[in-house]
Amino acid sequence: MIERLRHWLHRHRHPIRYAQLDTLLHTQSLSREALLEKQRHDLADILDFAVTQTPYYAETLAPFLNHVPVELSTLPILHKALITQHMDDLLARDADRTQVKVGHTGGSTGNPLAFWYDDAKHELMRAGMMRSYMLSGWRPGQKILNFWGARQDVVPGGVFGAQFGDAIAAEHTIAAHEYTEEQLIEWAHFIQRYRPVLLQGYASILSEVARAVIENGLSMPKSLLGVYSTAEVLTDSQRQHMEQAFGCKVFNQYGSREIPNIACECRHGNMHVFTDMVMLESVPQKNKTGSNENRLLVTSLTNRLMPMIRYDIGDSGRLLGGACECGLPFPLMEMALCRQNDHIRTRSGKIVHPSYFNRLLYGKTQIRQYQWVQHSQSRIVLNLVAPQPLNADTLASLALSIHQDIDPQLSLEVHYFDHIPSTVSGKHRFVIGLA
Ligand SMILES: [Zn+2]
Numbered sequence: 001m002i003e004r005l006r007h008w009l010h011r012h013r014h015p016i017r018y019a020q021l022d023t024l025l026h027t028q029s030l031s032r033e034a035l036l037e038k039q040r041h042d043l044a045d046i047l048d049f050a051v052t053q054t055p056y057y058a059e060t061l062a063p064f065l066n067h068v069p070v071e072l073s074t075l076p077i078l079h080k081a082l083i084t085q086h087m088d089d090l091l092a093r094d095a096d097r098t099q100v101k102v103g104h105t106g107g108s109t110g111n112p113l114a115f116w117y118d119d120a121k122h123e124l125m126r127a128g129m130m131r132s133y134m135l136s137g138w139r140p141g142q143k144i145l146n147f148w149g150a151r152q153d154v155v156p157g158g159v160f161g162a163q164f165g166d167a168i169a170a171e172h173t174i175a176a177h178e179y180t181e182e183q184l185i186e187w188a189h190f191i192q193r194y195r196p197v198l199l200q201g202y203a204s205i206l207s208e209v210a211r212a213v214i215e216n217g218l219s220m221p222k223s224l225l226g227v228y229s230t231a232e233v234l235t236d237s238q239r240q241h242m243e244q245a246f247g248c249k250v251f252n253q254y255g256s257r258e259i260p261n262i263a264c265e266c267r268h269g270n271m272h273v274f275t276d277m278v279m280l281e282s283v284p285q286k287n288k289t290g291s292n293e294n295r296l297l298v299t300s301l302t303n304r305l306m307p308m309i310r311y312d313i314g315d316s317g318r319l320l321g322g323a324c325e326c327g328l329p330f331p332l333m334e335m336a337l338c339r340q341n342d343h344i345r346t347r348s349g350k351i352v353h354p355s356y357f358n359r360l361l362y363g364k365t366q367i368r369q370y371q372w373v374q375h376s377q378s379r380i381v382l383n384l385v386a387p388q389p390l391n392a393d394t395l396a397s398l399a400l401s402i403h404q405d406i407d408p409q410l411s412l413e414v415h416y417f418d419h420i421p422s423t424v425s426g427k428h429r430f431v432i433g434l435a
Helices: 002-013 015-028 032-053 055-060 080-085 119-134 181-194 203-215 236-246 354-360 392-405
Strands: 101-105 113-117 144-148 171-175 198-202 226-230 249-254 263-265 271-273 278-286 292-300 311-320 332-335 369-376 379-385 411-416
Touching: 002 015, 015 119, 032 055, 032 278, 032 292, 080 113, 119 226, 119 249, 144 181, 144 203, 171 181, 181 203, 198 203, 203 226, 203 236, 226 236, 236 249, 278 311, 354 392, 392 411
Parallel strands: 144 171, 144 198, 198 226, 226 249, 379 411
Antiparallel strands: 101 113, 249 263, 263 271, 271 332, 278 292, 292 311, 311 332, 369 379
16 A cells, blocks of 8 residues: 555656656567567667757768668767767757756776766656566565665765655665675665565675675565666676575666666566667677677667767677567567676775776766776775876875775875776776785
8 A cells, every 4th residue: 555655656756757667668568570660760760860969970970871771780880989079069959958967987898988868868767777677576666775886876966866765766775885794784684674675786786785694694575576786797696696695586687877778687587678768789899809799789769868879888798589488579688798896895894896986087088998906905006098197186186085985094006008908708897806
């Protein structure tokens, strides 16, 4: 009863979000053929919009659109460096410039990126997330507990800012960018008291909470229907730990801040691509180490603020044929991403999530690549690829943040490189903790 009341109140507070959720649930009920037909239309519309509404695409895309039908695979790729260079020219002409905001991503591949967003895009993102949650059996109005590693999301204006401790939203967010062993146990006790239906958060944090639950023999509430893992690679052992500790299924979500809701796992463990929100391509490419990978390119079908066509998101994976027994019409994919996330550990026993270090570099878009490496408990090195060295003020403020937030004894060194080597698997590690 309380859940139904909460749902009703929440629906009234966020009418746009729920209208979008209704639309998304409708497209989910279409046949595979109808869905793909809609995707073709949506793609043609967004290409037309991009060319007529943005200076960037008017210049780069127009020459390719003379021949119909347009072959997506012939269009230029949008690399992160191009977004940084042409940020203003990617904003739609008719965008209300008093309403647009700049979001930041630390970039799992080590490229800080800025992008435009507004309230409408935020609402659609939340609607898409709700649809993904519903794959577990969750219904609007039921409780969600977020363990979030990115500090900026849990302040007012952040992804979860408006819902922080919001009883109507039935959603609570724990800022989990750093923690101790005692903290993990406290959070496990909070799960027991709060009795959420879903847990959501970074795989690295949720698997640490799971470890503490198992090691301390804590029982988890029967209310739990699913654990939504996001933002990071989810390893098989992390998944097993979480399913054992929380007694429910783990759902891996795929999306980014700049293009959310790309894909999500269903109850059968298959990852479905949300073809009503994105057009996803997998393109074979040689990586920096010379080996082949299937690079994922994402085209947002909904972003009419900052169109992103064939965006090189920095991950690899494959599109799969066939259907899933769950009955969803969305086609299948398989991730090959290996977003390595290491934690930094201090002498006082504090464990700091890698996203803290990404956050320190937000807005510093002159940085082309970065990597934080902890060499000892008293020394951390920031390796950078940047056209110019950071100025003295920036360096001083980075060191000050680290001393204030982490450990006054941790010394910071910055080294410059032409290129930061990838790991054996060909992936960039942006934070490397002590071995
Ligand atoms: Zn399925």
